[in-house]
Amino acid sequence: MAQGGTVELNYLAVMAAALSGLVVGAIWYGPLFGRQWLLASQAESGRPRFAFPGVYSVALLLSMIAAIIMAMIIHAFHATNAAQGALVGFLMWLGLIATVRLTEALFNRTSLRMVLIDAGYRLVWTVVMGMILAVWR
16 A cells, blocks of 8 residues: 555556446346346346436446455455456455345345346456456556
């Protein structure tokens, strides 16, 4: 950490990491698992379930927050290469995302297919984000 306990962030790297969530999501919920996700979520194909501009704006803001926090954690753990960044991303996913998502699914009785699709996306996203932030400091 820098003097005074602050972390000097590379805001271009943070923005790239945040945008990676939207890119990974477009691929994950598009050509890779879009049809399965629609079936699992019981969404009607052809009809958007949300207002696109608003949802993507909020998703980008939330992704920015996640990228800033992950950048701080990567800095604290001195992760400086892709493998170390991927490990930090995986551990954040395992400890904070997978556990919460699975607990929610148990209580909400969400289908296992939906949980696997959503948690898989978050796994890829956090690993990619960790790699970007560790390499591009």
